[in-house]
Amino acid sequence: xxxxxxxxxxxxxxxxxxxxxxxxxxxxxxxxxxxxxxxxxxxxxxxxxxxxxxxxxxxxxxxxxxxxxxxxxxxxxxxxxxxxxxxxxxxxxxxxxxxxxxxxxxxxxxxxxxxxxxxxxxxxxxxxxxxxxx
Numbered sequence: 846x847x848x849x850x851x852x853x854x855x856x857x858x859x860x861x862x863x864x865x866x867x868x869x870x871x872x873x874x875x876x877x878x879x880x881x882x883x884x885x886x887x888x889x890x891x892x893x894x895x896x897x898x899x900x901x902x903x904x905x906x907x908x909x910x911x912x913x914x915x916x917x918x919x920x921x922x923x924x925x926x927x928x929x930x931x932x933x934x935x936x937x938x939x940x941x942x943x944x945x946x947x948x949x950x951x952x953x954x955x956x957x958x959x960x961x962x963x964x965x966x967x968x969x970x971x972x973x974x975x976x977x978x979x
Contacts, residue, residue: 847959851946854970855937858977863941864912864934867973870904876976877969890916905929924953943970 856863866872870890874883882893890902900921907914913933918925928949935942945966949958 847957848950849946849948850959850963851944852963852967852970853942853944854967854974855940855942856974856977857940860912860934860936860941863943863977864909866977867932867934867943868909868912868914870914870916876973878972879965879969889919892921906931924951924956926950926952928958943973945970 866876871883871885873892874880879894879896880892881895884891888904890900890904892900892902894900898921901919902916903919905915905917911933912935913931915929915931918928918930922928928947930948931944931946933944933946935944947958947962947966949956951958
């Protein structure tokens, strides 16, 4: 069971440019296909998915100098007892590396957030790369 995992992708743009898009909590709708619409209400992000599901998240840490932010899912994913995700941008040869980590706990036996999310997250990072390099 993998409830703590990270996916990443290298992009051929400077870290500041990658952070401009990946580090904007509202802009996730511009590169992560499952998200149709995003609204912010203070530190809460309300993400409406393409299938109509609504996730309520809270931005819990943000550090523009370190190019990282974390959020917690408060509502919208059944079975979770806790969830924290972090998006960060690092300098890498030829540009940047964007990393997306998920840590979750669940009261559902056998719950595996990596099995549920790794593929869609990797696809989202590939779309982020296409937007940044396009």
